Amino acid sequence: MADSASGSASAPSSDFYTAAGFRKWVVENKIKAVGSLWASAVGGSILYNFRKPGEKMSVKIIHARLHAQALTLAALLAAGAVEYYEHSSGAKVEKVAEQTKLH
Numbered sequence: 001m002a003d004s005a006s007g008s009a010s011a012p013s014s015d016f017y018t019a020a021g022f023r024k025w026v027v028e029n030k031i032k033a034v035g036s037l038w039a040s041a042v043g044g045s046i047l048y049n050f051r052k053p054g055e056k057m058s059v060k061i062i063h064a065r066l067h068a069q070a071l072t073l074a075a076l077l078a079a080g081a082v083e084y085y086e087h088s089s090g091a092k093v094e095k096v097a098e099q100t101k102l103h
Contacts, residue, residue, distance in 0.1 A: 027086075030079040030082070030083070033075070033079070034072060034075045034076055034079060037071065037072065037075045038068055038071070038075075041067060041068035041071040041072065042064055042065065042067075042068040045063065045064035045067040046060065046061070046064040048064075049061075049063050
């Protein structure tokens, strides 16, 4: 975004911490949101699996990867549904037209 003082397109604004602002950020940064979800799912699953003392380390890591993969697949499906909704409602066309408007 050109109006950002730092020049970073993904820097969250002050309304990022509201529900509407967070939703807007997720819609604009779907891949980063899914990647962040994957990383936190792997971390959370590893921590959860470390609480099970009777399993081998390799089994714990495999289970963590499977849990994170399932959650990431669900997030990708949700991102696809949002993209489909934006495309079918015409919101995506309006957004792209607004961004490419010559001043």
